[in-house]
Amino acid sequence: MPGYEPDFCPRYHSSIELIGKRWTGVILRELLRGASRFSQLSNAIPDITDKLLAERLKELEAAGVVERRIYPETPVRIEYVLTEKGRDLEGVVREVSRWAEHWLPPVPANPEA
């Protein structure tokens, strides 16, 4: 392509690597759909370990995408809430979902059934 000029964008690079990290995209999608508890996320995502889920939530918190709210009840209640910055990722999640549904074959609900 004669007119091509390289244009590496560090902000784009760090964003897509944050969102694309193993399981992060799925966690974001469930948070956008209303999940807020660790157990809800853990139950919704097959094969993810609690250790990795906790790690990903910490990364999202550090990136300002998720806020961890602690309610001093008995037992203590902890909720994970998307910040405005996090909710603004809805467009990315929607575009990936659209692409996936358009280009990838449906997965049978229960392959063993």
Place this chain on the structure above:
Amino acid sequence: MPGYEPDFCPRYHSSIELIGKRWTGVILRELLRGASRFSQLSNAIPDITDKLLAERLKELEAAGVVERRIYPETPVRIEYVLTEKGRDLEGVVREVSRWAEHWLPPVPANPEA
């Protein structure tokens, strides 16, 4: 969130993990901007090794996102071209770029300058 129902989507999951793999998002963006040669991609992306770039291009080819065209010239010419499926990822790349530019601070052109 009382009304929350888990909804793990395997197609979404495999798509975001494909796109989000280390360097893949950046490679896609340069291909969408017109890069087509291995050297163009290698020069455009700081820190990527030729080995990893070749690996990522193979994965994208296997996923039907990129087509590898060989022109029997001397020396042989090889081009990497986005398929229709690949070009349809433009919406994802655009959304990530928009989010990144909105939420992440600009990176100084040359930190040492």
